[in-house]
Amino acid sequence: MLSPDLLAAILRVLNEISNAATTITAFALLLYALTFNLRERVARSLAFLLACVTIVHFTDVLAGTAPSDFEAAAWMRLQWVGIAFLPAAYLHFSDALLASTGRPSRGRRSAAVRVSYAVGAVVLLAVTFGPSIVVGVARAETVPYLTSGPWFPAFAVFFVTCLALAATNLSRAYRRCLTRASRRRMRYLMVGAVGPILTAFPVLTSGGAFLLAWPVLFWGVLTLINLAVTFQLILMAYAVAYFGVSHPDRVVKSRLFQWILRGPVVASSTLAVTVVVNRFSSLVGLQQSRLVPFAMVGTLLLLQYVITLLRPMIERWFFYGEDRQDIGRLHLLEERLLTTGDLRQFLESVLNAACDVARVRSAFVAALSQGRLELEVAVGPDDPLRGNEELPPVLVDSHKRDFETLGPVFLWDAYWVVPLRSGLTGEMIGLMGLRGRAAEPDFTPEEAGTLAEMSERAAVALSERLLQREVFAAVDRLVPQAMAIQRMRAAARFAVPGAFTDAADELRSEGDLVVLVREALSHYWGGPRLTRSPLLRLAVVREASADNDSSPVNALREVLHEAVESVRPGGERRFTGEWMLYNILEMKFLQGRKVRDVALRLAMSEADLYRKQRVAIEAVAKAIADMERVAVARSNGGQRG
Secondary structure, eight states: OOOHHHHHHHHHHHHHHHHHHHHHHHHHHHHHHHHHOTTSHHHHHHHHHHHHHHHHHHHHHHHHTOSSHHHHHHHHHHHHHHHHHHHHHHHHHHHHHHHHTTOOOOSHHHHHHHHHHHHHHHHHHHHHHOSSSEEEEEEETTEEEEEEOTTHHHHHHHHHHHHHHHHHHHHHHHHHOOSHHHHHHHHHHHHHTTHHHHHHSOHHHHHHHHHTTSHHHHHHHHHHHHHHHHHHHHHHHHHHTTTTOOSOHHHHHHHHHHHHIIIIIHHHHHHHHHHHHHHHHHHTTOTTOTHHHHHHHHHHHHHHHHHHHHHHHHHHHHTSGGGHHHHHHHHHHHHHOOOHHHHHHHHHHHHHHHHHHHTOSOEEEEEEETTEEEEEEEESSOOTTTTOSSOOSOOOTTSEEEETTTEEEEEETTEEEEEEEOTTTOOEEEEEEEEOSSSSOOOOHHHHHHHHHHHHHHHHHHHHHHHHHHHHHHHHHHHHHHHHHHHHHHHTTTTOTTTTSOGGGSOOSHHHHHHHHHHHHHTTTSSHHHHTOGGGGSHHHHHHHHHHTOOHHHHHHHHHHHHHHHHOOSSSOOSSGGGHHHHHHIIIIISOOOHHHHHHHTTOOHHHHHHHHHHHHHHHHHHHHHHHHHHHHHHHHHHHO
16 A cells, blocks of 8 residues: 555656647647648637747756755746746637638727737746736645745736636637538637647646645646646647648658657657656665666667558548548559659660670660650760750661560661560550660670660560659649649638639739749640639739730730749850759740750759649749739729829
8 A cells, every 4th residue: 555655756747748638739730830831820810829838848857856946946936937928828729710611800800819928928027027917936746836925816817817718719719610520620729729728827837835735636636637628728729730731631641640659659758768868867875877778778669660650541441531542542552653754764774784785885674655766765975866856756777687585686876676566455655765885786695685685674674664653643633633623622611611722812822823823834825724724813914914905815825924934044045954843844844845945955853844834834833923012002003002
């Protein structure tokens, strides 16, 4: 049977661990909010609320373990940075939440939020520079706390008033939610909002000696409250994680789940093991035990191992639902898909081996696409293009020699060329060229047999390459529509008015404008993404249409062309790094050339081209945004005149 003193000591240690776990969780969720959806007002207000909670719990841990009253007092006064602003943060959060349901402030709620922050600043100054709210350090059962001053009841009234107003806003927001999903998430927020209040209010200041008269009850209840607060913080972060996020629900759940596992769970478990091992070592007389660092490292490695093994299975069963098979195929495609770089490396290895077998110094592989040969890979010092942009499209039958295992080998320029055929259809899909070592192909039977195997490998790689081009083309067509649907999903989470209007009715973010510019450029010479683009409603487009007496579509095309030209460096056109962005835009969109042709002309991989193209489109979007601001300013100036 444990004595009351020993039980109280154990509960106090558990409280320290749970308090630290709450600190870690609040800080991790703060980083999550700052990382993924900071553009949303609800997420920003939650981030400030989490910052206050983090400060309160972090300083509480440090004050509880401080060796002197002076240090404890310093930490407890610093704790009031979080305590003083927590009521205002709650009111701010509730106001943002109510506004997200389509009920923006008419001035009174915003004024109340500003006043609450001002009062919080006054409270912090009073705690820092005087004894009006808190006085000095006192101890009860070795627990330090600040005694209350004459104005502490006034702060308590301010605290309760702000929370009452926040509760009213939350209740109004809940009543405005009409769907089952939005009501469920609002309930999560309302339940989660209760927890931090219980631990943020300085209860020891209002009655420390009285509360600590029953240490077992006090530490037990406080430990349970800390655990509940940790769960409620996660509940709040889960509900807010959907605000303004265009990703599907399963992606949001998976991302938050992984964040919590690898952050708060790992860190809190490691801290708990460290504290327990350290205290146990002290009890058995092992001061500064060497077990502590090994326990920390072992816990970290073991938890990461368990998470890596179990997380995919948990996500598959709890987050994907009926979509498990579809998600499984996507994951398989992600893991097994050969990128352009992967195929290039494979073809280079095949060509290097072919050069060694045939005892030649150079080789190349070209793909046949729409009647034209496009160079895929070349090895060795010789350039098969000889400065030209493309290979000749025709093979002359009269210049060839047949081999039993390898088949026909053609002569082209100084190269011996082997046709590459699809294993499914037998059609020619490309060529493998070897720099000739003589005037006529003179392979030995052994060389011909080995080269036949290598040509089959190259043909398989080319077939995969052509198939993946079709996949990527389908993805390029799918992504804009999917992004548009996801933007509407994000806007409609809590029945925001106008959620299903077009995303460009109000360009809320730079990312929206970049997407619309990319879509319009992709149909620059005609297509629904240009003729039905929301960019047609921009002031600069309307202005260009009126000035030139042209159609809105032609006006948008002119605006896009002007924005592209703004990216052009000064001087004569060159194919250097300085001209890279402009050359990509001009060749890919204004000339309408294929990605492969542009990549070859600019001497870069397709993956690198896509990355540079993204940067170039962002530059065009920025130019259009600047043009729009000027047009709006001109329009407003004309109206005032």
